[in-house]
Structures are given as structure tokens and as C-alpha cells.
Amino acid sequence: MNGENLNSVAEVLALIDGGVEAMPAVPLSLEAAVGRVLAEDVFADADQPAFDRSAVDGFAVAEGNVAGAYDIAGEILPGDNAPQPPAAGRALRVSTGSAVPPGSAIVMIEDAEMSGVRVTLKRAPEARFIRRRGSSIRAGSRLLTTGSRIGAGEVAVLASVGIAAIHAIPRPRVLHVTTGREIVPCDASPGPGQIRDTNGPLIHALLRGAQAEPLARCHVDEGIESLAGAVMRSGAFDLLLVSGGSSAGLYDRTSQALEALDFSILSRRVNSRPGKPLIVARRGRQWAFGLPGNPVSHFAAFHVFVARALRRLAGRPAPSGVWAHLGADLPGITGSHETFWPAQAEFSPVGLTVSPLPWLDSGDLKALIGVNALIRLAANARPVAGQAVEVILCGSDFPFA
Amino acid sequence: MNGENLNSVAEVLALIDGGVEAMPAVPLSLEAAVGRVLAEDVFADADQPAFDRSAVDGFAVAEGNVAGAYDIAGEILPGDNAPQPPAAGRALRVSTGSAVPPGSAIVMIEDAEMSGVRVTLKRAPEARFIRRRGSSIRAGSRLLTTGSRIGAGEVAVLASVGIAAIHAIPRPRVLHVTTGREIVPCDASPGPGQIRDTNGPLIHALLRGAQAEPLARCHVDEGIESLAGAVMRSGAFDLLLVSGGSSAGLYDRTSQALEALDFSILSRRVNSRPGKPLIVARRGRQWAFGLPGNPVSHFAAFHVFVARALRRLAGRPAPSGVWAHLGADLPGITGSHETFWPAQAEFSPVGLTVSPLPWLDSGDLKALIGVNALIRLAANARPVAGQAVEVILCGSDFPFA
Numbered sequence: 036m037n038g039e040n041l042n043s044v045a046e047v048l049a050l051i052d053g054g055v056e057a058m059p060a061v062p063l064s065l066e067a068a069v070g071r072v073l074a075e076d077v078f079a080d081a082d083q084p085a086f087d088r089s090a091v092d093g094f095a096v097a098e099g100n101v102a103g104a105y106d107i108a109g110e111i112l113p114g115d116n117a118p119q120p121p122a123a124g125r126a127l128r129v130s131t132g133s134a135v136p137p138g139s140a141i142v143m144i145e146d147a148e149m150s151g152v153r154v155t156l157k158r159a160p161e162a163r164f165i166r167r168r169g170s171s172i173r174a175g176s177r178l179l180t181t182g183s184r185i186g187a188g189e190v191a192v193l194a195s196v197g198i199a200a201i202h203a204i205p206r207p208r209v210l211h212v213t214t215g216r217e218i219v220p221c222d223a224s225p226g227p228g229q230i231r232d233t234n235g236p237l238i239h240a241l242l243r244g245a246q247a248e249p250l251a252r253c254h255v256d257e258g259i260e261s262l263a264g265a266v267m268r269s270g271a272f273d274l275l276l277v278s279g280g281s282s283a284g285l286y287d288r289t290s291q292a293l294e295a296l297d298f299s300i301l302s303r304r305v306n307s308r309p310g311k312p313l314i315v316a317r318r319g320r321q322w323a324f325g326l327p328g329n330p331v332s333h334f335a336a337f338h339v340f341v342a343r344a345l346r347r348l349a350g351r352p353a354p355s356g357v358w359a360h361l362g363a364d365l366p367g368i369t370g371s372h373e374t375f376w377p378a379q380a381e382f383s384p385v386g387l388t389v390s391p392l393p394w395l396d397s398g399d400l401k402a403l404i405g406v407n408a409l410i411r412l413a414a415n416a417r418p419v420a421g422q423a424v425e426v427i428l429c430g431s432d433f434p435f436a
Numbered sequence: 437m438n439g440e441n442l443n444s445v446a447e448v449l450a451l452i453d454g455g456v457e458a459m460p461a462v463p464l465s466l467e468a469a470v471g472r473v474l475a476e477d478v479f480a481d482a483d484q485p486a487f488d489r490s491a492v493d494g495f496a497v498a499e500g501n502v503a504g505a506y507d508i509a510g511e512i513l514p515g516d517n518a519p520q521p522p523a524a525g526r527a528l529r530v531s532t533g534s535a536v537p538p539g540s541a542i543v544m545i546e547d548a549e550m551s552g553v554r555v556t557l558k559r560a561p562e563a564r565f566i567r568r569r570g571s572s573i574r575a576g577s578r579l580l581t582t583g584s585r586i587g588a589g590e591v592a593v594l595a596s597v598g599i600a601a602i603h604a605i606p607r608p609r610v611l612h613v614t615t616g617r618e619i620v621p622c623d624a625s626p627g628p629g630q631i632r633d634t635n636g637p638l639i640h641a642l643l644r645g646a647q648a649e650p651l652a653r654c655h656v657d658e659g660i661e662s663l664a665g666a667v668m669r670s671g672a673f674d675l676l677l678v679s680g681g682s683s684a685g686l687y688d689r690t691s692q693a694l695e696a697l698d699f700s701i702l703s704r705r706v707n708s709r710p711g712k713p714l715i716v717a718r719r720g721r722q723w724a725f726g727l728p729g730n731p732v733s734h735f736a737a738f739h740v741f742v743a744r745a746l747r748r749l750a751g752r753p754a755p756s757g758v759w760a761h762l763g764a765d766l767p768g769i770t771g772s773h774e775t776f777w778p779a780q781a782e783f784s785p786v787g788l789t790v791s792p793l794p795w796l797d798s799g800d801l802k803a804l805i806g807v808n809a810l811i812r813l814a815a816n817a818r819p820v821a822g823q824a825v826e827v828i829l830c831g832s833d834f835p836f837a
Contacts, residue, residue, distance in 0.1 A: 114618030188804025217515030403589025
């Protein structure tokens with residue numbers, strides 16, 4: 036099987052970018068819609084502001100009036116209707132957000148001196164303290180477009196036009212199956228030859244960081260039938276992740292189980308380190324990844340490939356490239372594979388810098404301590420400090436996220 | 437009140453950095469601990485790997501053997517105890533993760549040709565395919581230290597040493613009270629002079645992005661007693677946010693209500709645009725912010741000040757500065773205040789660039805469409821395209837987060 040079925044990283048990324056379709060939209064509450072992609076255009080139901088409103092606390096007088104002493108004729112509270120314009124020599128107390136009469140001008144409270152029922156305006160009244168009806172948003176104008184992402188700011192915009200539920204693409208539901216008879220739960224004491232499950236908690240945290248919805252996890256010891264059966268017994272999912280059993284060994288049953296489940300295998304191996312024995316498969320709109328069992332392989336394959344598929348399912352474009360200055364030399368890379376080296380990225384006044392972490396191999400869990408980026412290195416790279424390198428920022432664990 | 441009680445942005449940031457203490461740690465499950473700060477050191481309970489293990493699928497033979505034909509004497513499955521070393525002329529089938537006998541060397545499956553009970557090893561067996569006991573982690577060594585943040589990688593490390601619950605600093609609980617008689621719920625039709633509540637959904641989304649725990653929100657129309665009463669009736673909180681009522685108007689009751697609740701007011705106004713009428717207060721370990729009612733003020737004050745206090749409560753250091761290239765000229769800033777201009781940041785091969793969004797004033801909700809950064813501009817700045825500017829990245833809405 037030398038070289039057979041070995042795809043480049045670019046080929047697997049192109050498979051994902053070209054093949055993964057956005058999931059159908061559903062109605063979501065405003066709270067559930069945060070972070071999701073909009074599936075409808077949003078229009079303003081009314082002018083914003085809906086009325087001429089004061090931008091400050093102060094006093095409103097009729098336009099054309101000057102600095103000087105005025106009678107306080109009353110007050111407009113926020114929420115009140117705009118009254119008639121004040122007569123000459125009279126001022127109305129206003130607050131930020133108060134509706135103001137047509138033909139008004141305003142003096143800020145900081146420039147007013149009150150004394151009983153009189154007020155002395157120390158500056159000329161100005162119309163610039165009034166936000167005109169429709170000056171920010173016109174009724175009927177398009178505010179948000181299909182395909183845009185709903186952040187906190189967009190939530191405020193949706194609320195302002197009276198929308199409490201919206202069509203958007205939901206979080207992808209992800210089924211995670213761990214495999215292997217050597218695996219014991221993380222709170223158990225491993226016997227000889229056994230290891231604790233780290234991939235379960237790792238993938239759960241990664242899925243949460245990627246804004247996916249982790250379904251109840253399950254574990255199968257071995258066997259194509261038990262793996263396929265666990266998947267069949269599970270509820271609906273958009274993406275399936277299988278930990279372990281993805282390489283070419285006799286007992287690596289993931290690809291056979293996926294085929295038994297009517298998934299088509301699109302890629303069996305990818306020319307990367309870590310994470311070479313990566314399986315990519317699809318069944319209609321559902322996708323599956325078989326991840327090599329080691330935790331560093333899991334971490335890298337998740338950020339390079341799985342997170343990208345999750346973004347596409349969620350209706351988002353592939354991430355744009357990020358470059359950083361390499362903070363230290365790395366040993367030269369020998370071989371035709373690309374490398375994703377665990378690293379720590381941080382901002383400095385000169386830009387993003389990325390420092391490689393000590394890393395032995397894909398089983399070296401210690402390389403995941405403090406990791407928040409992966410450095411992407413080409414085949415036979417000779418990376419030296421100061422050089423610009425491509426990096427993959429690792430989700431919500433990134434310190435400035 | 438001209439100029440009275442007006443603090444610089446730096447002064448208010450120093451108040452927060454110097455005053456806000458990390459909350460006490462509590463035991464958290466591994467799932468709840470993601471994103472939290474560790475309150476204990478974590479040590480390895482055993483060597484990792486716990487036994488000499490194969491890093492590949494292949495065949496193990498006794499060290500010193502060469503390429504050639506071997507009898508397949510059996511198989512070591514992952515989870516099995518390591519058997520005795522194979523005799524001369526014999527090979528044991530191994531999988532990734534299998535325990536291997538002392539004195540073994542391995543040939544990868546890719547370099548082996550099987551035929552019945554015989555296998556031809558096409559390369560010399562090598563010990564480099566064996567991960568030695570303790571080569572990644574030594575029993576008793578310190579893996580994670582108090583004060584470090586628990587990301588997905590750290591979760592895997594914790595699971596590997598058998599930890600299913602850990603002492604860490606929980607999410608800050610945040611009580612949000614909106615105020616103002618002009619405010620109607622976002623799914624209501626505003627009457628004349630009324631506006632819909634945008635700050636409620638906005639703050640909820642911002643709190644989720646900042647990994648805080650929003651408590652049930654409440655609204656009070658007006659009045660010091662009703663605001664103070666709503667806070668007193670609420671459950672325990674770590675941070676209190678009050679929307680509206682923070683400026684110098686007669687009906688701005690936030691500071692008086694905070695004082696009635698035994699909070700000490702530390703700052704009443706900050707020299708920034710937007711967000712000048714910002715109240716900062718504390719009561720023991722609890723902090724409170726009075727936020728000016730306009731949504732852009734809310735957004736900016738949250739990211740500049742509130743998010744920083746939340747980080748400190750959660751045991752995290754103040755964020756380090758981020759710089760970007762300004763993508764377009766901005767109008768010159770007139771006045772002594774600092775400005776936080778809504779913007780869109782993105783990575784390019786030359787680094788982070790930030791493009792200012794069109795923005796009228798603090799009531800101009802449209803400026804929050806697509807915002808993921810704030811550009812920090814000094815008093816009287818004359819910002820020109822290409823210049824390096826300080827930016828505040830706006831939480832989990834940041835596109836690469």
C-alpha cells in the first residue's frame with residue numbers, strides 16, 4: 036500500500052471546500068442565533084430613530100433662540116410624545132432619548148445653570164444635538180443579508196427591528212465514537228497495556244470551541260459491526276467523528292464500518308504529520324472523519340480539516356489564511372509531507388508571532404499544553420526564526436478570542 | 437459639572453486591573469472547566485506512555501534482526517500485556533498503541549508483505565517506531581500550573597492523568613438590569629416616543645462571547661428604589677450591569693441606586709467616545725458598571741471595560757495590546773477624548789488590517805453590522821490609511837475565533 040490513496044493536504048481541503056454543503060436553515064430564537072449564519076434578508080420595519088430625538092440631556096428651545104435666561108416650561112421624558120415647540124423665552128427639559136418637538140434646538144445640561152423655574156443657557160442652542168428621524172436607518176432598507184454571520188452587533192440590529200426569531204443555519208450536530216479495546220474511561224485506573232480516554236474530552240472541548248453541538252458520545256471496543264451498530268442506534272447527526280481505527284492495520288475497522296453504513300470513502304490518507312491516517316467520507320449531506328487515535332493527531336486533524344467542514348456545514352466560508360513571524364528556529368522537515376507543528380501565538384507590536392512548542396510525536400500529549408496555533412510547514416521546509424509562516428489559529432482557546 | 441469626575445481611559449483601566457480580584461475557585465467537571473483558569477497544580481500520576489508502545493502498525497522482532505522472511509508467531513493487540521520477546525526468525529504482529537516486548541524493533545506494515553503465516557520484512561527493523569515508557573511524561577512531574585488557562589489541549593492532559601474534576605475559577609455570574617420607561621420588549625410595537633430593547637439581547641450575546649454566565653435579566657422603568665429593589669431581589673452575582681441612567685440627567689438614577697445598595701462609586705465619567713457616561717462601582721468583591729443607554733456605547737464600553745473586568749474576575753490577566761494596519765483614512769478626531777471606532781479586522785499576508793465602518797454617533801446601530809474590532813484613537817488623532825493603530829478585538833465574533 037506504499038503511496039496508495041495518499042492525498043495532499045490541499046486535495047483534502049479542496050474536497051471539503053467543494054463538497055460540504057451548508058445545512059438547511061431553521062427558525063432560531065435571537066439567543067440561539069448568535070454565531071449562526073443568516074438565511075434571510077432583514078429589512079428595517081421603521082425609521083431609526085423613529086422620531087427626532089435628543090442625543091443629550093439638556094434643554095430644548097425653538098430654533099433661532101440664543102444663549103440667555105429661559106423659563107422652564109416643562110419636561111419631555113423619554114417615552115413621552117413630542118409636544119408642541121416651546122414658545123419664545125421658554126425651554127423644555129429633555130433627556131437623552133426624549134422625542135423633541137419640530138423646529139427645536141438644544142443646549143446640553145453641562146452648559147445650563149438651573150435656578151428654580153428658570154434656566155440660563157450659556158451657549159447658543161444647536162440642532163446638532165438632535166438625531167433626526169431616519170438618520171441612522173430608513174424604513175424598508177435592507178440591514179442584513181442572507182449569508183452574513185450573526186454576531187452580538189447583528190443581534191442588537193435584529194432586536195431593534197422587532198425580530199425575536201430568525202431563519203438561520205443551526206449548529207452542526209456531531210456524533211463522536213471512540214474505539215479501541217485498550218481505552219478505559221478517564222477516571223479509571225488503566226491496567227497493563229491500557230490507556231485512559233483523552234480523545235473523548237478533547238473532542239468535546241474542540242466541538243464546543245467550534246460552536247458545534249456534541250451529541251452523547253459512545254465507545255465501542257472493536258469490530259466493524261459494533262461500530263456500525265453504535266452509529267445506527269444514535270440519533271440524527273450532521274457529522275460523524277470516529278477516534279482510532281483509521282490506519283492500515285488489520286484491526287482498523289473505521290473505513291469498513293463507514294462503508295457498511297453506506298458512506299463513500301473520499302480519502303483514506305493525507306500527506307501530513309501528524310494525522311496521516313485520516314479518513315474522509317460522506318453519505319449525502321452527512322460527513323464523517325476517521326481520526327488517527329493519538330491526541331496530537333486528533334488536535335491537528337480537527338483544526339485543519341474537521342473545523343473547516345463544520346464551518347462549511349454552518350454556512351460559513353473557508354477560513355482565510357493567517358501568517359505570523361516564527362519566534363524560533365525549527366528542525367528541518369525531512370520528507371514529502373506537510374507538518375502542522377503545535378505552537379503558541381501571540382500579538383506583539385510588530386504583528387502576530389508564533390513560538391513552536393517542544394514536540395516529540397503524535398502521542399506526545401505534552402505538546403498540547405498551551406497550544407493555541409499550528410504552524411503549517413511545507414515538505415522539506417527549513418524554518419528559521421523571523422520567517423513568515425502560515426498558521427492555523429486554534430479556535431476559542433486563542434487568547435484574544 | 438464641567439470636567440468634574442472625568443477620568444481618562446487609562447485611569448479606568450488601571451482601576452479595573454488594580455482592583456478586580458479573581459473569584460474563589462470551585463471544583464468543576466472537565467467539561468465545565470474548559471476556558472477556565474486552573475487553581476491547582478497538576479502532576480502526572482504515571483509515566484506516559486505507561487509502557488513501551490508501538491507508534492505504528494507493523495511487526496515486532498527481536499532487536500538485531502534484519503530484513504527478510506519471518507514466521508508470524510502471534511499478535512499483540514492494543515490493551516494486551518507485553519509478552520516475551522519473539523524468538524529468532526519470528527515476528528509478532530503489532531498495532532499502533534500495542535505494548536511491545538523489551539528488546540524489540542519494528543517494521544511498519546507498509547514495508548511488510550504477508551503470505552499466510554509468513555511475512556517478508558522489506559526493511560531492517562528499527563527501534564524508533566517504539567515510544568518508550570515515560571518518554572513524553574514522567575510520573576510525578578508537574579504538567580499544569582495554577583493560573584494557567586484550561587483549553588482543549590489541557591483537557592486532554594487532565595483526562596490522561598485521570599482527573600475528571602478540578603479546582604478552577606468559575607464563570608462570573610452577571611446580573612443585567614435594563615432601565616428606562618421608553619423601552620419596550622424587542623417583540624413589541626413601540627408607541628410614539630418608545631424604542632425597542634436592544635441592549636438586553638446585545639449584552640446577553642456579549643456575555644456569552646466573553647464566557648460569562650448571564651443571570652435572568654430584569655427591566656425597571658425608573659426610580660432609584662425600583663432599580664435597587666430589583667438588584668436586591670436577584671440571586672448572587674459577581675458583576676452587575678445597568679443599562680441606561682448613567683449620565684448626568686435628573687432622571688439618571690444608576691449612581692444613586694448603586695450608592696443605596698452600598699456600592700462605592702469609583703468613576704462617574706470616562707473621557708471616551710462613545711461611552712463617556714460610564715459608572716464604575718464596587719462592593720467588596722462585586723463590581724458594577726452603569727452603561728450609557730445607546731447601543732454603540734454599550735458595545736464599546738463592554739469590550740473596553742466590562743470584558744476586562746470579567747477576565748480579571750475569571751483569573752485571567754489583562755489582554756495584551758493588538759495592533760493593526762488601518763485600511764482607510766478616518767476623519768480627524770476633535771477633542772480631548774479617546775475614540776473607539778467600530779471596525780472590521782481581518783488577516784492578510786501582511787498582517788492584521790482593520791477597516792473603519794461608517795459611524796454617525798452612539799445611537800447609530802448600523803455601525804454594529806459586521807463589527808468585530810474597535811480602533812482606539814488618541815485625542816486629536818489624524819488617522820491615515822496604512823498607519824499602525826491599536827485595536828480591541830471583539831470577542832468570539834472575531835472571524836478567526
